[in-house]
Amino acid sequence: MKLIGSTTSPFVRKVILVLEDLGIPYELEQVRSLTPDGAKQIGKYNAARRIPILETEDGSIFDSTIICEYLLEKQGKQIDVKTKLALRLIDELCDSCIILFQQKLWECDLKWESKFSQVQFERVKSILASLEKKVDKGGLHQMEKDWLLCVLDWLSFREVFNWKKGHLALENLYESLKDKERYQKSAPRT
Numbered sequence: 001m002k003l004i005g006s007t008t009s010p011f012v013r014k015v016i017l018v019l020e021d022l023g024i025p026y027e028l029e030q031v032r033s034l035t036p037d038g039a040k041q042i043g044k045y046n047a048a049r050r051i052p053i054l055e056t057e058d059g060s061i062f063d064s065t066i067i068c069e070y071l072l073e074k075q076g077k078q079i080d081v082k083t084k085l086a087l088r089l090i091d092e093l094c095d096s097c098i099i100l101f102q103q104k105l106w107e108c109d110l111k112w113e114s115k116f117s118q119v120q121f122e123r124v125k126s127i128l129a130s131l132e133k134k135v136d137k138g139g140l141h142q143m144e145k146d147w148l149l150c151v152l153d154w155l156s157f158r159e160v161f162n163w164k165k166g167h168l169a170l171e172n173l174y175e176s177l178k179d180k181e182r183y184q185k186s187a188p189r190t
């Protein structure tokens with residue numbers, strides 16, 4: 001299978017973790033999604049111009065969650081609705097964090113002063129607070145831990161903001177996971 005993605009993207013990393021877990025061989029075609037040339041290159045595979053995209057025997061599949069579900073379904077595994085909702089919340093967190101990063105990267109709103117950035121940041125804070133409570137109670141599914149690690153590691157890698165402040169349970173979970181061998185191969189790098 002061919003995975004169109006990058007070694008920095010938290011959404012691509014989710015897919016890599018599932019591919020590695022299931023022992024599915026794949027080759028990674030590196031693209032730079034946030035550059036005009038990269039977007040054009042991705043556009044050859046999918047009109048939405050976002051990564052990841054997985055080229056499979058069943059055709060080209062986009063959206064990290066749909067790709068993960070496809071890979072699991074192929075092995076006869078289903079994700080229940082409760083877990084899907086928990087995972088969706090982490091995707092919401094990731095989406096808003098990426099938007100905030102882009103606001104700085106593209107110099108649209110360097111200090112997140114606009115209403116638009118503030119709404120994104122409030123969403124991020126609200127989701128982090130709810131995850132902090134959940135982690136404190138020890139109630140995370142393995143895939144939630146994986147997806148959360150992808151987001152938190154990317155936030156640290158890109159220095160988007162100090163997510164650790166006020167989130168001790170999340171920080172402890174992050175510290176206990178990040179150096180594990182299972183996450184090392186896909187750790188964010190340029």
Ligand SMILES: N[C@@H](CCC(=O)N[C@@H](CS)C(=O)NCC(=O)O)C(=O)O
Pocket residue numbers: 009010011012033034039049050051052062063064065098
């Ligand atoms: N919902 C999508 C989001 C993917 C996404 O936002 N990917 C980023 C890279 S981490 C991207 O391609 N951004 C390019 C853009 O927004 O133009 C998924 O889960 O695959």
